[in-house]
Amino acid sequence: MTAINEKLVEDRLGTLEAARSWSPRVVSRLEALIRSGEDDALFRINPIKFAADKGMAEAEAVDLFLYATAHGLFEMNWMLLCSQCGCVTESFSAMNKLHDHPHCNLCRVDLEAKLDDYIAVSFTVSPQIRPTNSIAPTSFQRKSIRSSTTSHQRARARTGASSGR
Numbered sequence: 001m002t003a004i005n006e007k008l009v010e011d012r013l014g015t016l017e018a019a020r021s022w023s024p025r026v027v028s029r030l031e032a033l034i035r036s037g038e039d040d041a042l043f044r045i046n047p048i049k050f051a052a053d054k055g056m057a058e059a060e061a062v063d064l065f066l067y068a069t070a071h072g073l074f075e076m077n078w079m080l081l082c083s084q085c086g087c088v089t090e091s092f093s094a095m096n097k098l099h100d101h102p103h104c105n106l107c108r109v110d111l112e113a114k115l116d117d118y119i120a121v122s123f124t125v126s127p128q129i130r131p132t133n134s135i136a137p138t139s140f141q142r143k144s145i146r147s148s149t150t151s152h153q154r155a156r157a158r159t160g161a162s163s164g165r
């Protein structure tokens with residue numbers, strides 16, 4: 001686990017706590033995650049899943065991450081998902097950088113991004129708060145896609161399937 005910027009975490013949790021009224025232990029659950037979560041647990045968090053895991057209301061968990069982003073604890077990412085395999089094909093730091101024709105390296109197809117169905121939002125801890133090994137989405141993603149593509153292509157070669165697009 002990597003080092004936490006103590007002063008910044010304290011300051012920003014303080015302003016987050018004061019930003020609105022939260023249910024008991026909501027902010028402390030986020031603090032526990034930042035302080036003792038594994039690197040992977042702080043990367044691309046889905047607030048709906050977080051709510052289910054922690055027994056919180058979904059709406060409050062969504063608010064929690066939006067406020068935490070506004071207060072510099074987390075960063076929000078927009079992701080385009082492949083409609084065939086469900087993988088993240090690309091991720092963006094801002095919605096206005098989204099485009100509607102992602103390419104899935106795994107399935108080797110050009111896709112059409114349809115709003116709602118294949119666009120997802122996730123939250124990753126700010127690198128100023130806690131640098132993690134999972135923090136570089138594009139390089140991490142490329143690497144994982146490349147290795148899965150290689151095994152996928154090998155499987156295709158073995159079965160003699162066509163790989164045309």
Ligand SMILES: [Zn+2]
Binds near residue numbers: 086104
């Ligand atoms: Zn795919």
